[in-house]
Amino acid sequence: MVLPHNALDHRYRGEHPLRTLAYLFREHRPRLVLAVVAFTVKHSPTWLLPLVTANVIDALVRHAPVADLLTSTAVLLVLLLLNLPGHLLYVRCLHGAIRQVGTGLRSALCRRMQHLSIGYHSRVSAGVLQTKVVRDVESVEQMVQQTADSGLAAVTMLMGGLAVIAFRVPAALPVFLLVVPAAAVLVMRMRNRLRADNESFRQEVERLSARVTEMTHLIPITRAHGLEQDALHRMDGTLTRVLRTGLRLDLLNGRFGAMAWITLNVLAAGFLAGSALISYYQVMPITAGDVVMLSTFFTTLTTSVTTLMSLTPVISTGLESVRSIGEVLEAPDLENNDGKAEVTAVRGEFEFQSVSLAYDADRPAVDDFSLTVSPGETIALVGASGAGKSTVLNLVIGFLRPTSGRILLDGRDMEELDLRTYRRFLSVVPQESILFEGSIRDNVTYGVRDVPEETLRAALRDANALEFIDRLPHGLDTIVGERGARLSGGQRQRLAIARALVRDPRVLILDEATSALDTASEALIRQALARLVAGRTVFVVAHRLSTIRTADRIAVMRDGRIAEVGTHDELSRRPGVYSGLQAAQLA
Incomplete structure (x- = not known):
């Protein structure tokens, strides 16, 4: 299958969509020309039949030799027999080109979505993007196909019919x-x-x-x-x-x-x-045959013009879909990693130097955030909703870039690093684990190749997941359903922890990993997390203060700033934001 090369190097917006279509089909122009030739040959009986009919009638009226009748009939039969190979060649050339362009567009859209920033994905809903990949591309395919099928039939009928009339009458x-x-x-x-x-x-x-x-x-x-x-x-x-x-x-x-x-x-x-x-x-x-021919051509040519006029809504819809696809393919909100230094190893040391980030100029989400995290240290981020905790996590992952200040990873400015290579050493356990339609094995080893069976089972054991997997009829090959619908919340979360263990990350992000669980499931998850965080740099966000008591340090945030830092015991003894949050939860 041939996909269009450099599918993202074209201006899909800012020019007429017809020029964009010409660009998309540029590699298929010889096939399109061959398709038009094949269609003209296979469709020729429709506009030659009135001429042949006229010749037969005139031959009958004049009592011409039978050979004239046979010749006209033989020509028509040959053209009719050419319809099958001509139609198959037309379909192979035109429809094949349309399918390949559609596949290429969908591939380009999916690649673009993988490069667009998390900020873009937070603004544009998944449903809108799904529509562009499925419906808009389908609309472009249908426009080209219907315009070609109906339009070519109408155009060849018009041109052939008018040529016959110009020649005959x-x-x-x-x-x-x-x-x-x-x-x-x-x-x-x-x-x-x-x-x-x-x-x-x-x-x-x-x-x-x-x-x-x-x-x-x-x-x-x-x-x-x-x-x-x-x-x-x-x-x-x-x-x-x-x-x-x-x-x-x-x-x-x-x-x-x-x-x-x-x-x-x-x-x-x-x-x-x-x-x-x-x-x-x-x-x-005008002969009697001409009368029949002209009458037939009047109806067929009128129908052809009507067909061309009726294609306007289809073409308008298709061209609008081209513009819609261009909104994604030309979206400027990209995560730029080209030409930056590749990360080959991570110790896990982070230094936030007066980091600020503002989604708008009025109110920064993070303001003058300074913190040094040692390799293997567990840092908990707590605070009220809107304090900036999730923003800090997104800065650590590299989904967001500071508006001002710097974040150093092992002494290197993250702005100068290829964050795609850095994320190979990072794992995230979110509040709601994200599973796809597939087996437990596929979900846990997602993104990691050739995982030995012993390593996989060890990760599942450490995540407290083997105890329910071994009870399933198909074990590791059990299909979890869409978004893990066949598993409970606690089971899905344990699979997310096992996925992180298989990756053996140096940096770990825990975003409310236990907040949505019942007491029994939470106890199992806590045991699994204790094994997961060992020896790794960990950033934890939790609303339940009881889940972060064992953190090396707790950074209490308020209005995007660090209000206080210390261990659980230190912060509990001193009056401040943390002790206030603790008292509120105990109440």
Whole structure:
């Protein structure tokens, strides 16, 4: 499979989306040309059939030799037989190019999302990004495919038909150039009226969908208060409106559909009668076969123009999707690691030198934060919500960069380091462990290759996870379900600890790792964490002060600053923020 190279080096925004499409298909231009040629050959019977029919009729009228009839029929049969190989070649060339470009776009979007900063991901929801990867790319694929399939059919029909008319009856060409577009515009205006009526019905159906969702959510309350009849009464009103709107739409569709069909066929009949009279009175040198040919071409060419006009909404939607994809591919909020020093080893010493970070100019999240952390030391960060604890953790991970000040890792400024290589020595155990659809083995060894079975089981044992894994029917190969739905919260958290143990990190981040657990699970997690933190530099955030009593030092934060630092015993004895938090929790 060929993916577009340098997919991120193009300006997807700031230029017309058609130029962007030309860029995306640049490597497939020879295949596209071959696809157009194949389509022209395989589609040629549609515009040659009226000419062949005209020749057959004229041969019958003139009593021409049978060889003329056989020749015309043989040419048509050869072209018809070429349809299958021509169509297969067209699909292989065009649809293959479309699929590869779509795959390349999705790959480029996924790569870009991996490079975009955590700040960007906090601002843009996962649902929006998922839509761009799935729906927007699909919209671009459908636009190109439908435009090619329907558009090429219409264009080749128009060009072939007009060429045949210009060759066979040149005097009729100006009439076609005037009447056919006018007839197409008239038909499209009627179809647009149908589209507006269908839109009103769609809105009523959407209201019905919202009402059904509301009703299902309210069923416990409805049943508890005996309000079933009231709920059904409200639903009946919505259903009645949908019924009336649907019936009105059916009548309008029937009326305007019949009017469009009658209009087109009346024009075709008028064109047939007019050309027949011209031939009958020999106003112009038109044969009986020409009359049939011109009448057939009037309908088919009008349909082709109508088809081209109806592609406008599809093209508009596709081009808007190109712009939407460009919002991600050209988003400037990147984590820049290019050209920076690679981290090959980490001791775990951190020095925060007057670090400040402000999301906006009015109120910094972290202000003048200074702290030195020795290798192997456990530092706990405590404080009220909004004190800046999570921001400090994100600074340690490198998700955020200081607005001012410096963070030194083993004496080196983190601003000068390739943070991707630094994170190989780091593990995070979040408040809610993040698992993917897969086996326990795959989740625990995620990102670490060739983990020996003994190492894996040792990590699970130290995480107090083996005791429940060995009871599962498939053991390590048990599928955990989407986001670990088949496991309890405590089991998921123990797998997260095992994942950290397998990585054997030098720096460990514990972000409220026990806050969402029951007492029994918390006890098991604490035992596992005690094994995990041994010999590693650890940053802990916890609201329960009882979980950080054994930390080497506790940094108490208030309004983005360090209010006090010390051990649990030291801070408990002195009056201050920590003792106040402790008293509040005990109360």
